[in-house]
Amino acid sequence: MSKIPKIIPISDLRQDASGVIKRLSASREPLFITQRGRPAVVMVSMKEYEHTQHELEILRLLARGEKEIEAGADCSLEEVMAEADSLLAEQQ
Template identity: 40%
Template sequence: MQYATQVQPISYLKANAAAVLARLSEQREPLLITQNGQAKAVLQDVASYEETQETLALLKILALGHQDAAAGKLKPLAEVEARLRARRSAA
């Protein structure tokens, strides 16, 4: 994703906060905020933030699974199926 068109100085944010928030919700593209010509923050709408957090959580679960597999912490499929069937019948 290119952020060149979504860069604004902090003074723009201060003067146009409501319009910036509306644009973030509408376009769902992050906005890079600069201060003294340097990138200082990224603003994004809540829905996009939540999607990002969910994606990161899934990636973390995947990485943990790979670590377990590399460490040999695996169980045979038949054993897992038997445990799940036992739980289902107990419930």
């Protein structure tokens, strides 16, 4: 069962930016901002943004490692996984 996304119009953000940011910082959920009734931007807390960027870095590493292994580069699956494990440990 998926959660209903939090959506607010940009006018609400203008009226209570401090409160919106405070609630967003306390949540791991993204906040969708609409403008003229249409999706405009998505906001997330800095902590959640950094977490997402770290996950993307790990996924890129794994994809690059897979390509290098397929191309016959001088690296092994164990080396790629060890580097990914190291990145995961940094996050915790």
